[in-house]
Amino acid sequence: MLKLKLCEILGIKFPIIxxxxxxxxxxxxxxxxxxxxxxxxxxGANADAEWVRQEIRKAKExxxxxxxxxxxxxxxxxxEIARIVCEEGVKVVTTGAGNPGKYMDMWKKHGIKVIPxxxxxxxxxxxxxxxxxxxxxxxxxxxxxxxxxTTMTLVPQVVDAVNxxxxxxxxxxxxxGIAAAVMLGAEGVQVGTRFLVAKECNIHQxxxxxxxxxxxxxxxxxxxxxxxxxxxxxxxxxxQFQLLEKEGASLESYNELGRGALPKAVKDGDIxxxxxxxxxxxxxIKKEQSCFEIISEMFDEADTVIKTLIPRIE
Numbered sequence: 001m002l003k004l005k006l007c008e009i010l011g012i013k014f015p016i017i018x019x020x021x022x023x024x025x026x027x028x029x030x031x032x033x034x035x036x037x038x039x040x041x042x043x044g045a046n047a048d049a050e051w052v053r054q055e056i057r058k059a060k061e062x063x064x065x066x067x068x069x070x071x072x073x074x075x076x077x078x079x080e081i082a083r084i085v086c087e088e089g090v091k092v093v094t095t096g097a098g099n100p101g102k103y104m105d106m107w108k109k110h111g112i113k114v115i116p117x118x119x120x121x122x123x124x125x126x127x128x129x130x131x132x133x134x135x136x137x138x139x140x141x142x143x144x145x146x147x148x149x150t151t152m153t154l155v156p157q158v159v160d161a162v163n164x165x166x167x168x169x170x171x172x173x174x175x176x177g178i179a180a181a182v183m184l185g186a187e188g189v190q191v192g193t194r195f196l197v198a199k200e201c202n203i204h205q206x207x208x209x210x211x212x213x214x215x216x217x218x219x220x221x222x223x224x225x226x227x228x229x230x231x232x233x234x235x236x237x238x239x240q241f242q243l244l245e246k247e248g249a250s251l252e253s254y255n256e257l258g259r260g261a262l263p264k265a266v267k268d269g270d271i272x273x274x275x276x277x278x279x280x281x282x283x284x285i286k287k288e289q290s291c292f293e294i295i296s297e298m299f300d301e302a303d304t305v306i307k308t309l310i311p312r313i314e
Contacts, residue, residue, distance in 0.1 A: 006188030013037030019192025020070020027055040031062035032200035032291035049080040073098025086110040119147025134165040141171030143279035159185035173281035175301020193279040204269030216283035233276040
């Protein structure tokens with residue numbers, strides 16, 4: 001079984017973090033991932049701060065293992081959630097969309113491990129200087145908000161640039177992806193899309209079915225002209241976004257079209273006019289499983305792949 005530095009840092013069995021997916025990652029999913037040996041996350045995003053507090057408390061009732069909270073630092077609730085994780089004794093915080101520097105001292109005083117999500121070498125270096133314990137390096141294969149570089153090219157460059165552990169994300173959905181990440185120098189992986197179809201994931205069944213039915217070419221990136229590109233599964237909404245791009249529409253037009261689109265898919269099951277965020281690896285996912293089955297299967301396969309490679313190298 002893979003024993004990487006991330007396991008020691010976070011006190012987990014398997015070096016895997018569940019993505020902090022907005023409107024999706026709740027106490028049910030987070031606790032199930034943690035109970036299965038990984039690190040589950042509750043998504044702060046734009047959720048009501050007291051909802052986050054209650055989800056943290058629910059997760060504590062469902063697991064005695066470490067779990068964390070993902071905080072989008074540009075969200076209006078970021079400062080309040082930054083305090084809540086301290087008050088509630090959360091062990092790990094992952095961050096996105098901003099610099100966590102202003103909260104670092106407070107989090108460190110409360111013994112919280114801080115792991116920013118980055119999409120460039122420069123940002124990874126900046127996060128290390130700010131005191132991050134590790135970084136999640138996310139390639140553009142991932143679902144949701146993305147950068148420009150691929151996981152294959154970005155991870156080794158960040159590994160060479162920083163001294164803290166690097167966690168690979170984007171396009172990882174099975175044991176082969178984990179093995180590849182390790183070969184690139186990663187000390188763990190973050191996985192989002194595969195957990196969309198976990199039995200403990202409380203998204204609408206329509207959303208899960210769409211991920212399972214996805215083919216390799218079924219995702220598209222919208223919103224590049226806004227500076228905030230998002231990868232989703234193609235549908236009528238994504239085609240409307242592409243039309244806006246061709247027309248050179250205003251930022252207000254993009255915001256209006258996208259308002260409420262993610263919960264429309266997650267909660268209402270509208271897979272045509274909702275934002276069905278998923279990574280390119282969706283084409284590899286063919287079944288709904290429990291978090292325990294997903295993690296066990298992925299790491300059994302990773303061990304097999306790595307053990308198979310060793311005799312070839314010798």
